[in-house]
Amino acid sequence: MNTTKRTKAAAKRTRAAAKSAKPRPSSRKPQAEPGSEVWNLRLYVAGQTPKSLAAFDNLKKLCQERLEGRYRIEVVDLLVNPKLARDDQIVAIPTLVRKLPPPIRKIIGDLSNTERVLVGLQLRSRD
């Protein structure tokens, strides 16, 4: 489980990664295994705030642990694309949206509470 300290440290470490992910609409982690679902996750941020960075960091870690090879994270910076906030009904930042598999789930916050993230992503039942 991630602690806040670790999150912050991670945020620094992954800043470069987040930056590289930002300008492009998506940062792919391909290698979808045939037969299993591809998780399409979208993380909405507004600039590189500590919370956003922490969220990205936490998300990446969690995905690697739980969804090895079958996830895709898309980071949307609403400062760049403000219209998307409206289209995707984003209020809180950061917000993680599970686009696929359906149904759409929304998880807000810096994703530091892994338990809740798992519940939110409905990964808990799969374990």
Next chain:
Amino acid sequence: MKAKNNKTPRTGLAKCRTGIRGLDEITEGGLPRGRPTLVCGNAGSGKTLLALEFLVRGALEQDEPGVFMAFEETPQELAQNVATLGFDVKGLIARNKLAVDYVHIERAEIEETGEYDLEGLFIRLASAIDSVGAKRVALDTLEALFGGLSNTLVLRSELRRLFRWLKDKGVTAIITAERGDGTLTRRGLEEYVSDCVILLDHRVNDQIATRRLRIVKYRGSTHGTNEYPFLIDEQGFSVLPITSLELKHSASTVRISSGIPQLDEMLGGKGYYRGSSVLASGTAGSGKTSVAAHFVDAACRRGERCLFFTFEESPNQVLRNMRSIGIDLQPWVDNGLLQFHAARPTLHGLENHLAVVHKLVNEFEPRAVVLDPINNLASAGTLSELKAMLMRLVDYMKASQVTALFTSLTQDQDNLEQTDVGISSLMDTWLLLRNLESSGERNRGLYVLKSRGMPHSNQIREFTLTDHGVELRDVYLGSAGVLTGSARAAQEMRERAEAVAQQQETERKRYGLERKRHALEAKIAMLRAEFEAEAEEMNEVIAQDELRQRRQLNGRADMARSRGTISGIKPRKGGRK
């Protein structure tokens, strides 16, 4: 910064005209410009509509685009809901005058995992504001956030930041909030929005609902402090700042006919003053509506517009009934001079009635208004409320120089000079219609109880409804009291008979005199004839006497001559002869 919009320069606070009827008057110019205003109220009290109308009117009338951020209704729902009010939300959106953003937060769909903020909301709002260049913002109902998100600490700090941000943006904002139990808002939003707080209320009293609006606070500005009734009708919101009127309406000296010549006669010969308030009170069936109908008829004949509010009968019924006494109001209805407005008193609250009267008077601009009857309205509220309402109504009518005729039904025959409504002191002219019971009959009587500023008759007149309208007749005051109806008719007949007898008597006397004169004259003629006959006779005698004398003389002279013995004198005498 917008001095032209600032109605009260002495406060120094820039104001943003809402364009909502009446609200700008109470707030003395509008909402604080560039600041958020909190509108709170219970469910269904009209918060959303107020917020939306503020934006729509701003876009249409002040050329200030707006952003509507809805937390409860989708843009489609919103557009549909207000389409009946004549707001073309879709059109405004298409013309870039209005941006609507629907914020959907569903707790069940959201998992909270750690720290977050509401930057997304800010971004959306900023983007919407930028997209139309908005000067006005409405957030309806912001508290929905509390329903969707559980971290109230975050929410509170974010809301504080939001209001600060709105101020920094310089937009005039309306934030709506649900009313809480004992507090203005359920979530204590009034803590953050402290510039202007408007409270909407939808109260039910005796099963009748009335909407009211009150400015709870308005920092840096004077404002009306009362609860003002407001209406939501097909033209949107209208607030009635009636009691803010001062007692300074001008008094006209123009007199207008009451429509009943004899009544005009009683009122100093000229009728009512223009712009005065006339009360016709009386018991059931004493002819109040007929007096009103005459008044309306006379006004229409002068080419003036009239409004007839009827709270008991349908317009058709009034028309039919008045036709039966020879007053045909239909032509006036047809040519648009006369407008009827019929409503059950219990249809809505008093304030609403007042608002409706207000609105119609404003739109139709009549010179004469009839309310028939006012005491019936008491069923829509308490008497004190009714009195307050009528006071405002009378004030309003006077201010607009509308001559108003109110009818009032008095229940108590013994206590006629006290209307149930207790508004007589507001009235300039008070006609009292009463039933006079005598000799097994019930007849109508009318008298002028008071009429300010003019000499008026102190007489009771009998009031009859004929097939050509109301007629007023002198009543008979005798030892048996006031005579009316058939007693009066009998008295009239008796008097007529007496008059005839009197005339006959005189005639007879005159005839007798004439006859006497004739007789006398005949007598005189006879006497004269007698005299003449006598005179003639006498003359004859005299003539004969003279003749005889002459003959005698002649005979004497002859004798003398023949004698020749006459003295010198005698022959000379005879010679001369």
